[in-house]
Amino acid sequence: MKNRSLVSINDFTKAEQLQILDRAEEFEKNPNQRILQGKVVASLFFEPSTRTRLSFESAVNRLGGRVIGFSDANSSSTSKGESLKDTILTVSNYSDLIVMRHPIEGSARWASEVASVPIINAGDGANQHPTQCLLDLYTIRQTQGTLDNLNIAFVGDLKYGRTVHSLVMALTQFNTTFHLISPTELKLPSSVKMYIKDANLEYHQYTEITDAIPKIDILFMTRIQRERFSDPMEYERVKNSYILKNSMLEKSRQNLKILHPLPRVNEINEDVDPNPKAYYFQQALNGVFVRQALIAKILGV
Amino acid sequence: MSTELRKELIVSAIENGTVIDHIPSNSVFQVMKILELDKTTNQVLFGTNLESQKFGRKGIIKVREKFFTDTAINKIALVAPNATLIEIRSFKVVTKRKVNVPDNVENIAKCFNPKCITNIEQVPTRFKVVDKTELRLLCHYCEKITKKENIHFI
Ligand SMILES: [Zn+2]
Numbered sequence: 102m103k104n105r106s107l108v109s110i111n112d113f114t115k116a117e118q119l120q121i122l123d124r125a126e127e128f129e130k131n132p133n134q135r136i137l138q139g140k141v142v143a144s145l146f147f148e149p150s151t152r153t154r155l156s157f158e159s160a161v162n163r164l165g166g167r168v169i170g171f172s173d174a175n176s177s178s179t180s181k182g183e184s185l186k187d188t189i190l191t192v193s194n195y196s197d198l199i200v201m202r203h204p205i206e207g208s209a210r211w212a213s214e215v216a217s218v219p220i221i222n223a224g225d226g227a228n229q230h231p232t233q234c235l236l237d238l239y240t241i242r243q244t245q246g247t248l249d250n251l252n253i254a255f256v257g258d259l260k261y262g263r264t265v266h267s268l269v270m271a272l273t274q275f276n277t278t279f280h281l282i283s284p285t286e287l288k289l290p291s292s293v294k295m296y297i298k299d300a301n302l303e304y305h306q307y308t309e310i311t312d313a314i315p316k317i318d319i320l321f322m323t324r325i326q327r328e329r330f331s332d333p334m335e336y337e338r339v340k341n342s343y344i345l346k347n348s349m350l351e352k353s354r355q356n357l358k359i360l361h362p363l364p365r366v367n368e369i370n371e372d373v374d375p376n377p378k379a380y381y382f383q384q385a386l387n388g389v390f391v392r393q394a395l396i397a398k399i400l401g402v
Numbered sequence: 403m404s405t406e407l408r409k410e411l412i413v414s415a416i417e418n419g420t421v422i423d424h425i426p427s428n429s430v431f432q433v434m435k436i437l438e439l440d441k442t443t444n445q446v447l448f449g450t451n452l453e454s455q456k457f458g459r460k461g462i463i464k465v466r467e468k469f470f471t472d473t474a475i476n477k478i479a480l481v482a483p484n485a486t487l488i489e490i491r492s493f494k495v496v497t498k499r500k501v502n503v504p505d506n507v508e509n510i511a512k513c514f515n516p517k518c519i520t521n522i523e524q525v526p527t528r529f530k531v532v533d534k535t536e537l538r539l540l541c542h543y544c545e546k547i548t549k550k551e552n553i554h555f556i
């Protein structure tokens with residue numbers, strides 16, 4: 102992985118993804134390891150995303166590295182009309198690694214082709230967000246002790262959610278059985294389903310959460326946004342069916358864990374929070390360990 | 403030699419070079435651009451709206467003293483999927499073959515996604531052809547698929 106960019110989760114093999122998860126376990130046990138002394142990581146956020154930025158910057162700081170960069174496009178030279186290519190070429194001179202978030206799809210791949218240092222994609226528009234995917238894999242393994250042969254349910258907006266798309270793609274390497282729960286209008290796109298079919302894996306589609314609850318090990322919740330519906334009446338009709346309440350978990354398996362990429366709005370009722378099966382806050386913490394592991398692997402330390 | 407082919411050669415026979423036949427009439431200029439015939443110093447002859455038994459109307463291009471590699475000629479498959487390539491030496495047809503849709507397409511077609519970096523900054527487009535019959539192009543950058551009906555050429 103040394104000196105390689107991570108733009109899309111598929112850029113790394115299954116073995117490489119597992120190596121990152123193993124390394125992340127070491128950082129979970131001992132987060133402060135000053136192995137990045139003398140290294141500079143550029144953190145270029147062309148659109149604000151406080152959560153992701155803080156997670157990356159915390160990771161670099163815990164490793165003893167330095168962070169330079171900006172947290173929104175207004176404080177970069179992009180606001181003066183500079184091309185992405187020129188910004189990346191310039192920043193390459195000042196850093197050993199670039200973490201980049203950008204609203205334009207494909208921007209991270211392009212940046213990885215012009216930069217002389219590796220790029221980590223921290224989100225390129227609606228396209229890819231591979232470190233979110235690694236942290237989801239890490240959390241699933243942490244809670245179930247394995248990634249293999251699990252029953253995993255995805256709930257909510259399966260059509261537009263990029264987190265869901267990359268995670269489904271990654272999970273097809275682990276013999277997962279998929280349970281897909283969404284309004285008809287927001288079903289998983291056929292381009293993503295193709296990965297499940299190509300891997301000869303089982304998938305079931307539902308419109309009600311409760312139908313899937315007794316069969317699953319992981320419940321991955323996402324938010325449904327009003328603006329995704331062509332018919333506002335349809336949104337009003339279905340919105341409450343995709344809100345998880347504690348009472349719905351009665352028939353669930355002992356080992357079930359509920360995940361959510363956060364921030365949530367109302368799709369998980371707060372009465373779920375005290376249930377030991379709720380795992381979304383621990384999930385967010387794992388982001389730092391996984392990002393420490395990825396940065397360490399790419400910088401070869 | 404078929405009657406059709408003989409007729410074409412009569413129009414303007416070439417001693418050595420390449421004839422590209424069965425191009426859709428409205429794609430002739432596109433093909434010339436893709437093969438960079440707009441920049442060549444070789445003699446280029448072309449016709450559009452010619453009658454064809456198979457295709458109704460068609461276009462044809464003849465280039466003197468020039469032969470194309472498979473890679474170069476396959477680039478035109480997106481605009482002229484039924485094109486035939488005829489190589490001529492000493493006024494004789496030496497080879498005649500169909501074009502093949504290539505595995506990768508660079509800087510010929512645009513990505514249909516308006517939010518793609520290739521439509522916003524000066525980035526040459528790159529696609530993987532994921533379906534050669536239906537012509538579905540997977541963008542190397544935004545990872546979206548451009549379908550045949552959405553393909554526009556640069
Ligand atoms: Zn694109």
